[in-house]
Amino acid sequence: MDQQQQQQRDSSYSNYEAFRNSGQPGGSTVHIVDVAAGQQRPANFVQPDEGRSGEPQYRGLKTSESKPLGCMEWLVTVLSVLVFIVTSPISIFICFKVVAEYERAVIFRLGRLSGGARGPGMFFILPCIDEYRKVDLRTVTFNVPQQEMLTKDAVTVTVDAVVYYRISNPLYAIVRVEDYSTSTRLLAATTLRNIVGTRNLSELLTEREMLAHNMQATLDDATEPWGVMVERVEIKDVSLPISMQRAMAAEAEAARDARAKVIAAEGEKKSAAALKDASDVISSSPSALQLRYLQTLSSISAEKNSTIVFPLPMELLTPYLANYMPRMQLPPKPQLPTIPSTDE
Known part of the structure; x- marks a missing residue:
């Protein structure tokens, strides 16, 4: 029962491409069994479909394969068979052709298509009247x-x-x-x-x-x-x-410079806000400013400079300035005597 189902399923594939795309496993040689005709044919053979006009159609391609041969065509075909018989077995090496697994052969007999695409394997052609063209299926x-x-x-x-x-x-x-x-x-x-x-x-x-x-x-x-x-x-x-490459490079460089300036401005803004907070903290204690001066002097001395500028805070001179302030004041201006006016 399983074998009959397998044979029916195989008969639904019309050609090698459909069989391969179906994903069905198989060996190197695959045959499709035609149950109605009782014969076996290769899986890569394309069975022609008879159209309304009686011409075979290969998936929509109409051919003149089924048209009856004329008298001259029959005569040429018979002569070709006789030539094959007379020249055998030498003609066997000429009339039997082989195509590889990745190739297909399309045969034309007296200019008409003779069957579907043949291959892979061996096929037979008649001398003088058959010609074939190979097609490579590889990418x-x-x-x-x-x-x-x-x-x-x-x-x-x-x-x-x-x-x-x-x-x-x-x-x-x-x-x-x-x-x-x-x-x-x-x-x-x-x-x-x-x-x-x-x-x-x-x-x-x-x-x-x-x-x-x-x-x-x-x-x-x-x-x-x-x-x-x-x-x-x-x-x-x-x-x-x-x-265009130079223009795009200049545009990208200008964009990067603009972003760099924006980032630098944001950094300056943040540093200014931090300095303002620090100045508020230092202004709350007069001794904090002196400690900051000493830290600055320590950092400058570590660099081994020959000249050191040390700022002197004015808060240190405040007691001395308070003692000398009265002496530095100007004496008051003397008042001149007023002369009484004589009115007559």
Whole structure:
């Protein structure tokens, strides 16, 4: 019973990518059993879906594979089989091909698609009428070339990025686009330019990760019809002109100087308040000022200076000044006698 359920669950996977994304454990060789047909096929084989027009569809891709062959096509096919039979066993080494685990092969017979993507392993082609193209499924990395761009606030910058992508559908990569690698590279450069043109310089420098995610989403949506999946985008460097770097450095230096002046002013304010409190404490006791003078003299003498200026407090001279104060007073002015006026 468990084996039948396992076979039914395996038959629901249409290709190797769906089987791998499902997270189902398995060995190196996996086969999907078609219960209705009673035959076994590789897990990476894409079963075509018959559309209304009778043409097979590979996940939305219409092909002319099921159209009947003409007389000339039948004749060429028969001749190719005869050539294979006559030249065997030498033709065996030519007609049997092998693709690695990370590759898929798309076969065209007389220009028409012959089955889905083949591989990994061995497959057979007929001489003279079959041709195949291999597609690498591994992740490809390329650098988006540096290019000067204009930001939203009219600043010229030079930006370069790294893009990681892989082929998710070999049929789409071969049939729907001529060169998926070149197309993806050109689209990445254009998308990077468009995204940079809609951002300010400050956003470009501080929100680099968000810009990379936006670029990845845009590229992934655009390359999905080509069978290309963009896995990751990283912005490597944002270069500014020398004049802009100097202007930004001057602005940052001016901001730091302004903060330093504010901090120094706050320190002066706090020190002035502390000196005011100290002066209030010293003024409450006359002897405290003399002790402060002695402390200052002690600190000055420790520096071994040749000249010492010692302030003499006026409070020490107060008793002497009190004794000599009467002598220092001026005598009173004598009063002149008044002459009586004679009135007639």
